[in-house]
Amino acid sequence: MGCLASRPHADGTVDEKRALLDAWAAETRTPPTDTTARLAALRAEMRDAHIDAYLVPTEDAHASEYTAACDARRAYISGFTGSAGTAVVLADSAHLFADGRYHIQAAQQLDRHWTLHKVGEPGVHDWPAWLARALPRGSRVGLDARLVAYQTAHALAASLAASDVALCYVPRNLVDAVWTARPPPVLAPVYEHALAYAGVPATDKLAAVRAWLAEQGGGAYVLSSLDEIAWLLNVRGASVPCNPVFPAYAVVTAEAAHLFVDERLVRDVRAYLARIGVTLHAYDAVWAWLAAAHGPCFLHERASAALVDAVGRKRATLLRADSPVAMAKARKNDAEQEGLRQAYLRDGAAWVRWAAWLEEAMARGERIDERQAADRLAALRRADPLYVTEAYDAISAAGPNAALPHYETPAAHARVIDTAAPYLNDSGAQYHDGTIDTTRTVHFGAPTFAQRRAYTRVLQGHIQLARARFPAGTTGAQLDMLARQPLFQDGFNYLHGTGHGVGAFLNVHEGPYGFSASSGGAKEPVALEAGMAVSDEPGFYEAGSYGVRIESVFLVQRLGTYRDFGGAWLGFELLTRVPISTKMVDWSLLTDDEKVWLHEHNALVCRDVLPLVQDDQRAVRWLKRQ
Template structure:
């Protein structure tokens, strides 16, 4: 029996001991995080799935894993179809599947610290149609059978200086207090890790690649706050930074504290806070104001210090990536380079900056067929040799104290085919369409998503992910609420107007299953546009990422004159920003990569 088959059996045996007829396993933690610490990697432990979004349901005689279109190939490679049914979302929700598959009269377990209240209500309603019930567990049954489950990180918190943050924690808490006063509320619960890091100007190392600490917070209407975090994580420097207005409690005191608001109005985010938080507030007699965490939007609109820091981070990161691309162009055709060794070499170039804190996510280092997996994660087992005739895609980023980067480039190993050139150029055209977009204030990212897809649509092609996501400031590489994604694509969601100061990615792509993948990604800043005679406030994008776009993959005849001008101007800026950081040999290589594109 395989390892994962044995784990599935162990879970089923545990469910039987607990008189449960099923259990739901999401890929998240008690903070509804996208990326989670090792202790919370329950879905990966159970199934083998290494993607960053998914869920599973285990019943006595059936099991299903739920993933969206980004993982169609990956989930089949990593999860054994002999034991698991592959279910596509959003076409089929967990509630839909349970409605059809749960045992009549069954008891389906869930961990209330890993699901939102909205999900719980939806699942309860669906199960009621089967005469079944949803049952909250007090201990996650996977934890009971995961013998070598890692302990949560004990890394200490670090202070983010006010110069880098651009604002003091006290000013942020005062702004939250004003928000509470407007709503006649007494307190707000913050459970999202990046919201807490931003509010208190602290960073941590409890989640790989995301500089956050496992903590909860309650901010009160007078601007004081209660921070719930393992006390041995708080050194003297952090305690002094937090000051007397922030009371520090052990993390275990959070749930009991929620029961102390009888007769008080308490705000909590229904989309970002787990059901257990709402249950505890209800039980304690609080009146709950279900509304979005006030930090979400404030954090998304960057101030001058954050923007300046990000540009500095981008400049050094772009030079590191350029050095890697020069190395790759020289070494990959010789043979002997693998996806894993290439990722390691790129990390080494970033480490040579001397200020890299971490990668911003696991590098997607993908050649040939693996490039067609948008969120491919290279491992020792999956790593392929990089061979002539393939496209090599690298999606990577760094965490620096002044900024978080995320960039994707594609290079050919040997001579690219005409199909590769055509698809790459169409992706580039879509990328330029977003980079040059101008739109009125109030426009959502979903409204401009089609700009990037049109060149591919014209030849009957598309890509199965959103065109852009928000990015944090030395925080999460994926940040809401901003995005460039129509609702019918993965990454899409509630419409959020784009606002000046937001960081987003611009990353259209194309994927030919089992052959190659293409994605061109830069980060952009939403800016107000100065248009003479404009009758309303107009917005657009300033490109922040600078690294050459592979010219040998471009079919100039497919570009319009305006697109060529954009590309030439972009490459001129690449030379201006990266050139002074490079050696003469590297500069000569960059000069060649950044020559103007001539029409054919």
Template sequence: MISQTFDVKGGFHFGRDNVPKLRAELEKLGLDGFLVPHEDEYDNEYLPDCNERLLWIAGFSGSAGAAIVMSDRAAIFVDGRYTAQVKHQAAPEIFDYCDLVNQGMYGWIEEYGKPGEKIGYDARLHSPAALDLLQTAAMRAKVELVAVETNPIDLAWTDRPAAPMAQINPQPIEFAGEDHSSKRQRIGIAVERGGADAAVITAPPSIAWLFNIRGGDVSRSPLPLSSAIINKDGTATLFVAPEKITDETRSHLGNQIALRPESEFEAGLSELEGKTVRVDPATASAWVLERLGAGGARVQKLEDPVMRPKAVKNAAEIEGSRQAHIRDGGAIVKFLHWLDTIAQTGEVDEIIAARKLESIRKTLPELRDLSFDTISGAQANGAFAHYRVSEASNLKLVPGSLYLVDSGGQYPDGTTDITRTVPIGQPTAEMRTQFTRVLKGHIALSRVRFPKGTTGTQLDILARLPLWEAGFDYDHGTGHGVGAFLGVHEGPQRIAKSPNAVALEPGMILSNEPGYYKEGGYGIRIENLQVVTEAELIDGGDRPMLGFESLTMAPIHRELIDVPSLTPAELEWLDAYHAEVRQRIAPLVDGEVAAWLYSATEPLAGATP
């Protein structure tokens, strides 16, 4: 278990100590600068300590960002989630603070690059599309981008942590639901039908799912850092550090999966000479495509063939997710009871609350890790949708405010992600009105029935409409995919304004999380995970329909609901949901917590405001 950490204030010494070390290495290489993305060789959301290069150079610990370090200047790029945090962590006398989304490294190069400058980059850390943008910007600025064989940060980082060597374990068939030999045959057929001889798989979640294995190389996701090649006949090669493979795992993988050290991955790519090789440019690095091209392979740029099968959960994975959510729901209910009692004093702060929730989850023997760093936002901090508490930003849960907590756990049978908003003291009428608008959107996306072929983009408006009608909105997606004891953020499906052509299919798990954020005031979000299901034919209808089953099991706070604003259909859904929460969670709690649960799940239909 990797515990939640909070002390991310004051990383100024990183830049002050380490930027000169990098500049010394760049001088040896004849380079004027270097590009430092947050991404590592595996393009994961979470990185092992040895790949936290942006943190090492700048002291910035956010999950998205980049930096450019030149011999005479430097810039760090973050999105709106981290504009306050970066000022606490990246030394202002070294770094200019820049916008990751609207400017990015390519915009900076085009505007501030000086003709004749040579800027180095590590092709293993950039996607082909990102590198194309950078090359175009460099051409316009008359700057030369130079690929390096060895990352100069790795040379300058003399006390760099060792690469993780966590043991890889088989994922039991009772949770996986399908043997990996069957999966490999399915993927091999898809590769062949697509006109390729083999596919290169570089995304660790895809590898974990394909081979029914789980690892521990990064926090928050049970991933084995590795690479793979799968052939059209279903045989495969897994490139992984031998130290990670136990005798049990070796036996589990069998003789149709060749095991080679990860150091031989480049050689494995060159052995594909003359073959048509499928590669996903969205997940594979520019380096992979360059190595394949240089080795004489015909590169076919198509989506990772594992991605969609992985997103459509089978019966065992769905049932595992149900059980994980019930178990997690018991912990959440204990925490919500604590929030409604002990935490109402005004003396509890965001860090205490997050640690309390983790301590409750840790009592569950099945818990393997959190599924992401807990978002624990009190007062105005709740208005930052992806807030991360630190010692510098920590606020108390004071009466008359709202507290937003977004958290999740990793269990062998499922991954959870839940957000609840709780009043501290008496909520204002405005808070109740806005919460109810968010709730109406959440219910609309829970109740909807939709025809096959519908995408998340087409459903997104349902969650926003009650807010739009009053002139409000939120600036994040409404729903992301979730893995089965894998990543809490999983594609290709999602529910958002941005176009997404992936139709929702039975078995896909997505979040449902509309919100409202009043800058300087408070934040509101209600999030459940839900699985796409086959729905009963609507009376009088003639189209097969799909719907959602809620997986998350925890009460939605009654004191924040303006009951008269809900329609009879909305009340019916909410009362039915709370009845199911009570039925499933009551056996897991007792005493005061059980009494609180019964009160929190009483029917609202007919209740007085």
């Protein structure tokens, strides 16, 4: 990945780099999962259902990024464990479609039965376009309508029909039918999210939704996104890894609020839900309820084909950026903003204690591997009284592993951190008052010319976005180029978005806003508004050698300017309280303004975090050196 993989540079010739890449791939490759029996069983089910191709997406029935183990169908059938990608199984072949974040990982994890389609590379089609070209006329493509967005399924059906191929909703999930030893659902109790952290009572949030419905002329608002349900009702759960949510559907009307959920999950909050006017139903009762309802129904644009069909296509209105719950959740209220500030401050103190320990251990020549480093930081975070869980699986990556933007740090036999290449840590915690997402890249030896230059370009991109001021109405898609421009000066780039929204003790990746071409995954880019929390994380990845990423989280805030031409102007307030390493900086590349920003950033972090680590002199000394 990155331009340097295709030409000589200061660290070696193309042949040397290819040899290094091959050696690293051999070193890190583990035997892929044997999918022979799984595919044979699935194909038997396909034959019985008269299906020629079967789609296996990553998402669960709620379009969740992170799924419970019992919903990890694509990982089970393919062996690929990345957090995004789609599998397509035919009678005589199997195909995995993954974007640039997962090309290397997927190639390592797929066995001989699978063909990897590296989406994003020239001439490689994503799965909808590939299906329309690959299948003979008269073929039938099957899918579970609960697991695919209606808009995706509708567009796919039209595309396939043009090739005389039919899209079929199979009544039962065929992977479930063949999944031996499928994990049971996690029945962690749902609990009330304290008003001190939520900031606004659930009754007020429900009233706001009803006011919005009245403006639309009435109807029902149907929620299927798990973080929206948790936010609306001021409750949290633990049924899904890392995200404090639980499987449910919710419907709000002018007269009532309905929650469709496994009753075993809500035993501890039944009284609370009753007080705020929520009626409980069985999880699967949502289909009959929607089919029997009258009047218009409003759903998120990512609502499943099954939900839209249950409502009826004529009664369903799909909402984009005008979703009242998604946008209200995105604009953090005063209590949520203050909670995020406090969470990032305490987490910064944990990071400083950890970084000081790791630097000292490396200086002594101790053998520390990626997993040991990640576990030590997690242990420090767990000591916080408000700690709940990790916000995502930590990316603790040394040397060439850092070139994988979504590297999965192994539980055993992890790579030892060395002094020849950068070490990258991308990790965060869920606290009752905030969700953390932080990345820093450091070096414990003597950085090479190429490493310093790449790090500095990434740093410049980070700074350029952090310093942005912009008029209200500006989208993250419009600002994305600020972070890339310094890298473009050297022909560098990265194949992921520059940043994403962050929840307030909710999902670490929150839409519909962010810094990317699609601005947080929305169909149309969404304007940034005061109160939104968003990450700034440009990177550079030299496959088989090293990677660099610097990530901080900011709050969008209203700013005063000299003129305020045209109305309100916005900028960013730093939340993250972790120093940015200067060891790999090529100071000759930085402008005077960038140098000032970096020094002021680390001075601010030192000022705020120092009082929290006074009992740890090692941490104090480390912090003052940054």
